[in-house]
Amino acid sequence: MxxxxxxxxxxxxxxxxxxxxxxxxxxxxxxxxxxxxxxxxxxxxxxxxxxxxxxxxxxxxxxxxxxxxxxxxxxxxxxxxxxxxxxxxxxxxxxxxxxxxxxxxxxxxxxxxxxxxxxxxxxxxxxxxxxxxxxxxxxxxxxxxxxxxxxxxxxxxxxxxxxxxxxxxxxxxxxxxxxxxxxxxxxxxxxxxxxxxxxxxxxxxxxxxxxxxxxxxxIEKSDEEEELENDVEHEPCPSAAGDQITDPSCPRIEDLSLAEKEDHQGHDEEETNQDKQKSPQELMDALLLQCFLHALKSKVKKADLPLLTSTFLRNHMFSCCPSGKQLDIKKSSYKKLSKFLQTMQQQYKLVQVKELSKGVESIVEVDWKNRELRYLHVPEEADVEEAPVQVERDGEKPYHPPEITTLYSVSARLEPLFLEANKRKGTVLQPSDVRSIITDYVKNNELVDENNKNYVLISPTLCDCLLDKSEYQEVDALKWDDLFSRTLGRMQECYKVEFPGQAPITKKGHIEPIDIAVASRGSNKKVTTIKNLEVYGLDPTDVSVALQRKVQASSVLQPVPGAKDKVLVQIQGNQVQQVGNLLLEHYQIPRKYIQGFEKAPKGGKKKQH
Structure with missing residues (x-):
């Protein structure tokens, strides 16, 4: 130059x-x-x-x-x-x-x-x-x-x-x-x-x-210099505790961010009067924002990303809820977590949310330098972690559904394919980790077809790991999607269940769904049974009481034959629809983990017994 x-x-x-x-x-x-x-x-x-x-x-x-x-x-x-x-x-x-x-x-x-x-x-x-x-x-x-x-x-x-x-x-x-x-x-x-x-x-x-x-x-400045410096220079701002970098300007109080307003209001004598004038929905919106910011500031690390939005809510936001308050998104103006996060992304540029797999959203990026976070005062851990367990009506503890993750274990046959990444037989991986490792293997070994980038050339290792014997002489390349699906199909499927505040539990195989069934009990009377509630951390006694209250019918608990520490809930009548709604809406169990909806009564008037 x-x-x-x-x-x-x-x-x-x-x-x-x-x-x-x-x-x-x-x-x-x-x-x-x-x-x-x-x-x-x-x-x-x-x-x-x-x-x-x-x-x-x-x-x-x-x-x-x-x-x-x-x-x-x-x-x-x-x-x-x-x-x-x-x-x-x-x-x-x-x-x-x-x-x-x-x-x-x-x-x-x-x-x-x-x-x-x-x-x-x-x-x-x-x-x-x-x-x-x-x-x-x-x-x-x-x-x-x-x-x-x-x-x-x-x-x-x-x-x-x-x-x-x-x-x-x-x-x-x-x-x-x-x-x-x-x-x-x-x-x-x-x-x-x-x-x-x-x-x-x-x-x-x-x-x-x-x-x-x-x-x-x-220094004595000219009028032009003073005007320019007034545009770019301000009094130094106090930084958040632990921050090395502070915001370049000190705005007026009326121009403060949401987090700063919250902090100023926390020291304002008029705060109590202002809160009294707010509607329950506005108060829940403020609590939702507070828990969201506190969770990002004190709970989430860069290494945690991408982070499932449901995991973020259950494991981080709930734990940041102050003592004496209860977080309930349905009582806010947003109604849904996805709508709230969309606002945080588009209006405040705090996070970036993407649908990494169909129907499942994850937080993929957090702007920790955003002024909303940098000026936020995080309460002492005792303020949020030591909050007493809140009790709902009739002594029932609030339930938060577990985060369930499908995982894959490296099998003996596939071990040569994962050795470059130092993953041996029995290593449990996320599906995204499997894709990343396979992609690195292909690129490091220069197996991408130069004539068609959608195909991967079959190396001896890929041949031994992924092809059937009948394909050895016929298949010399695979599409990327076929490569990934074959890899996952030859791995041992596992699942991880993680409850808020508890160590995750990882098991082999598929997770058992909650099973809703209908049986006859003499003289054409129907009863509805529910089992496998314990797998999802649900107390059968609590579910039984909730059902009695919901459908005004008697219910009993029975041991499940051949299954240790499992209890069956039985309630009178065909209550499949009511049980399903209770599990979906009140306990927030994803529909894919519930089976038996097809046994609900089909239309017409409900028979009286």
Whole structure:
């Protein structure tokens, strides 16, 4: 890249066009980085940025998360390679040299030597200018130690979050010898350029800089500079406990986020009066939001994602409900969890929810930097964890259905296929993990059919593991879906049952559904029986009492022959429809885990016995 010496407006435009992010990109290719290439990239980054720790390198180049290599052509035809993680470019490679983007530096601001300048200068850098030495703010520690050509970052006073990346035009020693005149840093990439726009377009965080934050008050600014700084600078905000990065502005109370309003109201003497004026639905909406934010802030970790929305509700939100209150989505204005999460996604950008499998939604992404979470005060653990168990009518404890997950165990026949991932016989895996391991195996062994990417070539290992003997000479490729279905079909199916606050239980085979049956008891009288309630953590006594109350009929408990610790609930009459509704609506058992609905009476008037 040419180094420009003229700082005129025309030259600024030339600089802007010659930068990596100075003009629109034309994407040439977008591929997922292979395992061997990840190791190579990690070694190159370790050499290029020695201040990155091994842990930080592993976060930037994760083994299992999708890391994309995007090859683009910049405005002037320069070939640029981008390394993209979580939709944000973290590094770019120009002329066989790696540079960090502002997105990466916002996470690790101490990776590069940094020059500080005034906020109005940022506008000029974004317009195409290089950083001139008269605009550099020299702290009490002096200039950073750089040699000519070293990669360096640019920040503005009072904020250590870099806003530009470039290379030093001269060494720091030469900068001092020329009395800080001339060009200091040749800018390659800035906040708000096309490279930044290739990511999620988020703004720079505010990372307090104690060395320079007092300088703003001590300099005499022009009217133009004051107006500009009033747009971009505010009084420093207090950060949430434990947060390293704080929000870049302090809004007025009337502009506060929901979480901040909740925190302010918590200290307001008028809060009690305001709550009295709210309807029960508004109070439940507020409680739902409170439990949602608290669960994201204190319960959910990045490693937990993707997280089933039902698991999030049962295992996290319920446990964050304050003592003396009970969370009930049906009493809120949202009525359904999916509608509430849709609002959190679209209106507040807090989470991203996707349907990873048909009919099953998962939280796939959480914006932990969102101001709703960063300003949230999380109650002490005792406030939520030690809350006494709430008791419903007639002494019945509130029931929360378990989270049931279908799993697969590696069989002896398939063990060779999973050895590359260090998974041996008996290892229990999620279906998504199986797909990921098989996909990595295919790509690492270069088995994708070059002529048709929808097909996978059969290797000797795939042949032994997945093909029948009659197919050995006939099948030389499989479609991706067929490959996955054959793999799962040859694994041992298992299931995991997880109740809120309890250790999960994993068992082999299929989970037994709750069985509703109808039997005759002399003189053409019908009785309805329900069994396998214990599998789902339901107390047969509680179910029996609830049914008596619902249908006004007598019920009894009987031991199940040949089944230890299992009890059968029997109630008079054909009550299949009422039992099903109770299980679906009151206990929230998914319909697929209930069998016997077909035995419900068909239309017509109900017979009286």
């Amino acid at each position: 040419d180094i420009k010496n003229d700082s005129s407006a025309n030259q600024n435009r030339t600089n802007q066009e010659s930068r990596c992010g100075g003009g629109a990109f034309r994407v040439k290719s977008n591929t997922v980085l292979k395992g061997s290439d990840r190791r190579k990239l990690k070694a190159e980054l370790s050499t290029a940025f020695p201040l990155l720790s091994p842990e930080q390198l592993s976060e930037l180049i994760p083994n299992k998360e999708e890391l994309n290599v995007v090859k683009v052509y910049a405005h002037k035809g320069d070939a640029v390679t981008l390394y993209v993680l979580h939709k944000n470019p973290l590094f770019f490679e120009l002329e066989k040299r790696l540079y960090p983007t502002v997105y990466m530096l916002w996470c690790y601001p101490n990776v590069l030597p940094t020059f500080t300048t005034w906020p109005p200068v940022l506008q000029k850098l974004m317009g195409g200018a290089d950083l001139m030495l008269p605009g550099v703010v020299v702290s009490s520690h002096g200039l950073p130690e750089v040699q000519r050509g070293n990669t360096c970052a640019v920040t503005v006073v009072s904020n250590r979050a870099p806003v530009a990346v470039g290379t030093a035009v001269i060494s720091s020693a030469e900068m001092c010898s020329v009395d800080m005149k001339g060009r200091g840093v040749s800018i390659l990439h800035t906040y708000m350029d096309h490279l930044w726009a290739f990511g999620d377009k988020s703004g720079p965080p505010s990372i307090p800089d104690t060395d320079s934050e007092g300088l703003v008050a001590n």
